[in-house]
Amino acid sequence: MAFPLPQGITPSEIAFLSEMELVTVVPRQRLEILELLGVSPSGGSTELLQPPVRASVPLWLALLLKRQRRINIVPPFWLHPESLSFILQIETEHRDYSDAFSPPPRLPGQQSVGDRTASDKLKPRRTVDGQPYFPTPPFLPQNIALAPAEATGPGREAPSLPYHWLEVGSMLLEAASDDLVDPNQTRRLLKDLREVRTAKMRKGIDVLDTAAMAGGGVALTGVGAMEIGEMRGLVTGIVENLRYFSGFVLGKIGVSKEQARREQLAEEGNKDYDDTQDYGDSMEL
Amino acid sequence: MDIDDIDDILASIDPENSSDTELDHQQLTRFWVAERAVSDLLPWPGPLMDRLMERVSKQIELIEDLTASSFDTSNNQNAMLNLKLSILQTDLSRTQYLIRSLLRQRLAKLTRYSMHYLILISPPSQHPSQSSSSQQQTRPEDTIPDPFSSSSPESDDFSPLSPKEAEFLHAHQTLLASHYGSSFLGSFPPQLRRLDDNAGGTSMVQAPDSKQVVFIRCLAEEVTVVIPADDAIGVEHYGTTMRIGEVWVARWEGVKRAWERGEVEIL
Numbered sequence: 001m002a003f004p005l006p007q008g009i010t011p012s013e014i015a016f017l018s019e020m021e022l023v024t025v026v027p028r029q030r031l032e033i034l035e036l037l038g039v040s041p042s043g044g045s046t047e048l049l050q051p052p053v054r055a056s057v058p059l060w061l062a063l064l065l066k067r068q069r070r071i072n073i074v075p076p077f078w079l080h081p082e083s084l085s086f087i088l089q090i091e092t093e094h095r096d097y098s099d100a101f102s103p104p105p106r107l108p109g110q111q112s113v114g115d116r117t118a119s120d121k122l123k124p125r126r127t128v129d130g131q132p133y134f135p136t137p138p139f140l141p142q143n144i145a146l147a148p149a150e151a152t153g154p155g156r157e158a159p160s161l162p163y164h165w166l167e168v169g170s171m172l173l174e175a176a177s178d179d180l181v182d183p184n185q186t187r188r189l190l191k192d193l194r195e196v197r198t199a200k201m202r203k204g205i206d207v208l209d210t211a212a213m214a215g216g217g218v219a220l221t222g223v224g225a226m227e228i229g230e231m232r233g234l235v236t237g238i239v240e241n242l243r244y245f246s247g248f249v250l251g252k253i254g255v256s257k258e259q260a261r262r263e264q265l266a267e268e269g270n271k272d273y274d275d276t277q278d279y280g281d282s283m284e285l
Numbered sequence: 286m287d288i289d290d291i292d293d294i295l296a297s298i299d300p301e302n303s304s305d306t307e308l309d310h311q312q313l314t315r316f317w318v319a320e321r322a323v324s325d326l327l328p329w330p331g332p333l334m335d336r337l338m339e340r341v342s343k344q345i346e347l348i349e350d351l352t353a354s355s356f357d358t359s360n361n362q363n364a365m366l367n368l369k370l371s372i373l374q375t376d377l378s379r380t381q382y383l384i385r386s387l388l389r390q391r392l393a394k395l396t397r398y399s400m401h402y403l404i405l406i407s408p409p410s411q412h413p414s415q416s417s418s419s420q421q422q423t424r425p426e427d428t429i430p431d432p433f434s435s436s437s438p439e440s441d442d443f444s445p446l447s448p449k450e451a452e453f454l455h456a457h458q459t460l461l462a463s464h465y466g467s468s469f470l471g472s473f474p475p476q477l478r479r480l481d482d483n484a485g486g487t488s489m490v491q492a493p494d495s496k497q498v499v500f501i502r503c504l505a506e507e508v509t510v511v512i513p514a515d516d517a518i519g520v521e522h523y524g525t526t527m528r529i530g531e532v533w534v535a536r537w538e539g540v541k542r543a544w545e546r547g548e549v550e551i552l
Contacts, residue, residue, distance in 0.1 A: 003386075003389040003390050003392065003393035005321075005390075007321065007322065007323075007324065008321060008322045008500075009318055009321045009322065013321070013386075016379075016382075017314070017318070020314065031368070031369075032369075034369060034372060034373065035306075035347075036372070036373070036376040037306065037310060037337075037340055037341065037344055037376055037377065037379075037380040038310045038376050038379050038380045038383075039307065039310070039376070044305070044306030044307045044310070046372075060375065060379065061372060061375075064371070064372065064375060068368070070368075104530065106530060107504070107529060107530045109529070110529045110530045125308070127308050127309075127312055127333075128305050128308060128309060128332070128333070128336065129330075129332050129333060131547050132546070132547045132548075133308065133311070133312070133547060134504040134505070134547070134550075135311065136315075136502060136504065136550055138314075139311050139314075208534070211498050211534045211535060211536070212498075213524075214496075214512040214524065214536065214539065215510050215511065215512040215522060215523065215524020215525060215536075215539055216510070216524055216525055216535070216536075217510055217524070217525045217527070217533040217534060217535035217536075217539075218533065218534045218535075219527075219531055219532065219533050220500070220532045220533065220534060221530065221531040221532050221533075222532070223532050225552070228500050228532075228552055232500065235498070235500075235534060236497060236498055239497075239498045239534070240497070243496065
């Protein structure tokens with residue numbers, strides 16, 4: 001067998017991805033610029049580490065240097081206990097988010113809610129092959145620490161959970177708990193957040209049959225990478241089965257959703273609709 | 286169109302050549318995640334992989350040079366050099382892991398749906414027709430289409446496989462067919478020996494299921510899930526609309542073209 005892993009990246013692969021996130025560090029030792037293959041988004045090389053100037057390095061490098069006590073990690077803004085309790089409050093008490101996840105950090109070019117006037121339209125970068133490219137996590141600076149002025153300034157945004165929150169949070173708690181503000185409190189809050197959000201994810205399963213239909217979909221905006229990783233098998237399995245049953249069992253009794261949708265579309269398109277033919281289609285699914 | 290020309294034009298537009306490494310790395314990572322998540326084989330990003338492989342071999346040379354120089358330095362410098370080497374090597378293994386995992390995933394898909402992809406990449410005229418071969422001599426190998434039989438460059442544009450993958454696939458399927466033939470298919474009546482039989486309206490060629498759902502993030506302002514045209518519906522229709530930054534669960538066939546345009550990302 002060429003490849004033993006199931007379809008869709010597994011939790012350990014997600015952890016591998018999240019190690020590409022940039023974090024802020026305070027070096028204790030000088031380290032020259034190194035040209036690396038997999039360092040983003042800083043132009044393919046590490047920043048010069050010169051104590052006591054803050055620098056951004058990928059998490060895997062930060063963990064490697066931290067283990068050798070060559071740096072200290074500055075925890076990201078969202079990982080402070082106040083930020084986490086603020087997010088937890090939104091997750092549990094805000095009525096707009098009683099069934100949804102708290103809003104994620106905005107992508108570059110994405111307008112905030114209610115701010116339709118902003119004119120900075122999203123301009124994709126071009127890859128070397130000329131394809132449009134929009135950077136996303138783990139290649140956005142969602143886990144770097146804010147400068148002190150930014151953290152207290154009036155214009156700062158409310159804290160939000162980044163895409164790799166669970167992985168980055170746990171890895172920092174494990175490897176750099178002495179650099180965090182209040183590790184015990186942080187650990188508790190992360191655990192609470194995880195429980196609240198897992199419950200929401202389970203609730204979301206009820207509406208999965210929309211994703212089983214052609215052209216349909218279920219929104220999970222704000223979901224974390226690891227949360228997707230845990231649910232992937234369950235979600236795809238449920239949708240598979242819903243599709244199978246709606247085409248097979250329900251197709252015999254009455255009209256399945258998929259079939260009804262197809263009929264509707266076929267009528268819209270003024271197409272002849274052959275019942276038996278479509279039944280044959282559903283059987284193939 | 287010549288790829289080198291495009292590259293030259295782009296290089297002249299974009300002065301930030303130093304960020305190429307970074308962008309290529311991001312692209313590789315995203316492509317790997319996508320390849321791992323969807324059921325069918327994604328188009329082989331040839332130029333990207335060529336650049337990456339070149340960089341990997343350069344990096345290996347650099348590491349070898351540094352290792353060699355570590356023998357003739359003093360102790361103090363040596364500690365620093367060892368640190369650098371371990372960082373460079375970690376970085377190299379991470380990139381190599383991505384490439385290896387990507388290739389193995391593609392091989393797994395190729396061997397799983399080997400007949401489907403062989404038929405896909407072979408020019409249609411070369412498919413042996415059901416009646417042409419003499420019934421008595423039908424061997425399972427004869428039903429394998431040959432992707433290299435025609436030299437028309439058009440077929441390359443449609444092929445999601447790299448040339449090496451195509452070569453592997455053909456060799457793999459030929460071996461498999463001759464094995465089937467000698468172990469059991471040879472004792473079957475000739476008309477049952479085909480590997481691409483579709484008698485009775487059921488094709489025995491397994492194709493990847495494009496109706497599976499995937500997790501996606503919308504990257505453009507708005508992307509609409511499409512319902513592709515099929516037998517029942519002659520034209521394609523549009524379903525749910527996603528907005529920038531949103532994460533959705535939707536059918537792969539409905540967002541495939543948006544993915545090709547770079548407007549959605551697979552998670």
